[in-house]
Amino acid sequence: MPTRRAVTGRSREPRARFAEELRSLRTRRGESLRQLGERLGWDWSLFGKMENGETLGGPEVVEALDQYYGTPGLLLALWELAINDQTQFRERYRRYMALEATATSLWHFAVSVLPGLLQTPAYAREVLAAGGLKGPELEQQVQARMGRRTLLDGDDAPPFRTILSEAALRTPLCDARHWREQLEYLSGVAERSNVTVHVLPFRAGFHGLMNTDVWYLRLPDGRTVAYTESGYRGELIEEYAAVERLQLSYDVVRDQALSPAESRKFVLRILEEVPCDPST
Incomplete structure (x- = not known):
């Protein structure tokens, strides 16, 4: 089933929504991933993985992005939603594993x-x-x-x-x-x-x-x-x-x-x- 989208056209799935926002903020500035990495002092590949949904990164890098883009608290809030969603995923998986064993x-x-x-x-x-x-x-x-x-x-x-x-x-x-x-x-x-x-x-x-x-x-x-x-x-x-x-x-x-x-x-x-x- 395709990821549901709100009337804004943005994903309602927390991890995808977080990745979309990161990608949107960077592209609106006209920056490459490499340029972003150089300006913030992190390996640019980390930002690429975050934008592709491969990793969520840590709170320190998300806070740095919030400050850099002038979005105080927005990215950190989206990150927390994505982290909590991953916790729910693990809980569902643990229940599945218990059922699989029987x-x-x-x-x-x-x-x-x-x-x-x-x-x-x-x-x-x-x-x-x-x-x-x-x-x-x-x-x-x-x-x-x-x-x-x-x-x-x-x-x-x-x-x-x-x-x-x-x-x-x-x-x-x-x-x-x-x-x-x-x-x-x-x-x-x-x-x-x-x-x-x-x-x-x-x-x-x-x-x-x-x-x-x-x-x-x-x-x-x-x-x-x-x-x-x-x-x-x-x-x-x-x-x-x-x-x-x-x-x-x-x-x-x-x-x-x-x-x-x-x-x-x-x-x-x-x-x-x-x-x-x-x-x-």
Whole structure:
């Protein structure tokens, strides 16, 4: 669903609204990001990431921007709204994780990134780093993601079905060796009895989930809940009618996807395209 906009044409989503205001103030002055960085004494790439929504920055840089642009308190107020929205995102995600741990079955659709349950450490590290994490926090999140993979281990592991957009398989890691390891791991996991992997090829065209990464959880009480997410926010959906609509979209996409056997062959063909490490 597109980000809602007010009558002013500006986003109502706090993080996007903050980024829009930063970009608008700078462009009205006719400055480049590099010029802004030189004048305020910060690395210009930080301002670029803030304007693209990749990071919110800290209060000290936001206060400096407020002073520089002559907008006392405006940017800091927008920043606080965005920070609080991120806190709500984490709370929703924590609730989702609690439900995932008790789910009797899971199914999923990936737009451009492989699901965390099927990621190798190198893949998880590069994806999380692209989202702005670094240092100890990055390593902590990688370990947490690897811990989630145990959900699919053991005799009592729940059934897991995923449909991977071809884009998720055509976006490699920077290191070809790590990308090869990820594809090999994916191919191996797809052979497990409780894991079903489908590939949705580009030729399937437009569909109802093309902008939405979504998880569905069947809970012990028989209910199904859904969780949709982007790089910056997620939404836990429990209302029956809304979940039903998403399930119908998923069923249509599954009908367009390759069978599990064809999908595994597809992954192996992509694996053959990855350059081998000449040192091995």
